[in-house]
Amino acid sequence: MTSLNGGEHVIRAANTTGDFERAARLRDELVDTLRSRGKIVSPAVEKAFRTVARETFVPPGTPLEEVYAVDRAVVTKTDEHGRSLSSVSATYIQARMIEMADIHPGMAVLEIGSGGYNAALLAEIVGPDGYVVSIDIDSEIVERAGALLSRTGYGGRVSVVHADAEYPVPGFGPFDRTLVTVGAWDIPPAWLDQLVADGVLVVPLRMNGITRTIAFRRDGDHLTSSDAEVAGFVPIQGQGAHTERTFLLPDPNGARLWLQFDSGAPEEIRLLDGVLATESVSVWSGVTIGKGISFADLHLWLAAFLPGFCRISADPGTDLAAKLGKTWFPLGGVVGGSFAYLAVRPAMDDTGVEFGATAHGGRAAAIALVEQIQAWDRTGRHRSPSFGFWPAGSTVPKLPEPSAVLHKRHGAVSISWLPASQNTPIIRPRRVGGVN
Incomplete structure (x- = not known):
């Protein structure tokens, strides 16, 4: 294991x-x-x-x-x-x-x-x-x-x-x-x-x-x-094995950010050259979550729907790394020459945090990220995702919204956020015997 x-x-x-x-x-x-x-x-x-x-x-x-x-x-x-x-x-x-x-x-x-x-x-x-x-x-x-x-x-x-x-x-x-x-x-x-x-x-x-x-x-x-x-x-x-594509973003102070793309890495990644030298800008979503409540399904939603989705890591010992899990989380996206990561700040009522995005290179990536946070809050937050795997040779049908399809070598994976009444697991009869 x-x-x-x-x-x-x-x-x-x-x-x-x-x-x-x-x-x-x-x-x-x-x-x-x-x-x-x-x-x-x-x-x-x-x-x-x-x-x-x-x-x-x-x-x-x-x-x-x-x-x-x-x-x-x-x-x-x-x-x-x-x-x-x-x-x-x-x-x-x-x-x-x-x-x-x-x-x-x-x-x-x-x-x-x-x-x-x-x-x-x-x-x-x-x-x-x-x-x-x-x-x-x-x-x-x-x-x-x-x-x-x-x-x-x-x-x-x-x-x-x-x-x-x-x-x-x-x-x-x-x-x-x-x-x-x-x-x-x-x-x-x-x-x-x-x-x-x-x-x-x-x-x-x-x-x-x-x-x-x-x-x-x-x-x-x-x-x-x-x-x-x-x-x-x-x-x-x-x-x-599947190798992710990793890109290094140095900043003028010597710190470095690493952007990891599982798939769909931007073709024009060079547009991010020097982006950390630009002033950061934050955009806030109005979506909040209480203290101690998991938002792991937001991670999955962003992976499914956010353009240029990537995971982000910072050099140990840097100010950004010290704030990981406190003011930001290592997920984000790239839009052209702009990139943003998931950010949080205390909620107005002090019962939790508000989600947002902090961007370098302009607001485009932050706006895209915040739009997906809001979409998750409207249609995915109170639903559990279900999954399908469609082997090569099978046809993925039109799935109810919101759904995403991620293509693999041997087929495709579907992720759907459906109401509970439509999200019933397929349970087959139990087989008690030994080997066929």
């Missing part, structure tokens, strides 16, 4: 240990918390989380309080620059993904992105009549996961395979459920070809730089979401 974003706080191995009884107590406390927050709802998932010792799958010396935190991922491998390549994901998203998959005893489950702990949880749920295949493109991760699963008694119940997930898993399948535990930009044909007709695919899908972990079920010639969760994961490697 390699989940890192979406509210998770990454921690690294430390040098303290705890005894078995303390670990068991913390494990039970964690499960109680996950149940109270609605992340665990079924007895089978609860039993698996109470049974599998998470501390045996993290680096030795990791403090038990961090191992059994709700929202922390434990890094298990980094690259030469210290960036995480693999981790044991935060427990809340592991529980949610397994619940979203609706797994039952006797099922065959494919896990894309290995680590050991999540595969052990899956093995507990499918039981002796089911089986789990866990694949990863990194041979070192595969070796480590296989050794840990064998050491903890799951070696005979989980097959760990070194493979690129872009292609079918040789010698296995079809699968009743597929859980993807790395961030995917697309859904390759192999994932659908090796999934049974009434199967479920749970995947953290990146849509113009914003990720939602989505449970998909087949609906005729396409997939329809049945559940979704805010969470992000490190990007998939191999043939399914």
Whole structure:
């Protein structure tokens, strides 16, 4: 598992240990918390989380309080620059993904992105009549996961395979459920070809730089979401990798901003040369939000509808970086020679903040961003987005407004904000048996 974003706080191995009884107590406390927050709802998932010792799958010396935190991922491998390549994901998203998959005893489950702990949880749920295949493109991760699963008694119940997930898993399948535990930009044909007709695919899908972990079920010639969760994961490697385009904007004071485009980068990016030397201007929307209330769906709305949408980062140690999450958020857009980022200021009644945009190079990008904030407030704010995936060869029909369609290599993703009465998940009959 390699989940890192979406509210998770990454921690690294430390040098303290705890005894078995303390670990068991913390494990039970964690499960109680996950149940109270609605992340665990079924007895089978609860039993698996109470049974599998998470501390045996993290680096030795990791403090038990961090191992059994709700929202922390434990890094298990980094690259030469210290960036995480693999981790044991935060427990809340592991529980949610397994619940979203609706797994039952006797099922065959494919896990894309290995680590050991999540595969052990899956093995507990499918039981002796089911089986789990866990694949990863990194041979070192595969070796480590296989050794840990064998050491903890799951070696005979989980097959760990070194493979690129872009292609079918040789010698296995079809699968009743597929859980993807790395961030995917697309859904390759192999994932659908090796999934049974009434199967479920749970995947953290990146849509113009914003990720939602989505449970998909087949609906005729396409997939329809049945559940979704805010969470992000490190990007998939191999043939399914997608490289963002990143542009550097230096300013006269030596600070730098980085603009990252998942797709649709402006062709005339040179129009932004020197833009940070221009005076900034802010435009305010009149749209407010209370303190402590998530506005993650606004991020998704902007990714779907804002022209020139990009993610923005600032050099550490700069004034702008110090204000991140306080006066601005790292999302914005580019219009010609103008760029703007999402800004906030205290609301007039001091109960929250007002959304706006701060721009350089003129007001055009700020106005475009504010227009989308207002559109979200009118038609998307009180609706939950639903998602569809339309494989290459299928036709995306005219969708009810507001909807957006994002094109991928292997198909297209639709995002629709519909009234609750029109946004009913497609639920297929449960399949209790084993492999076809």
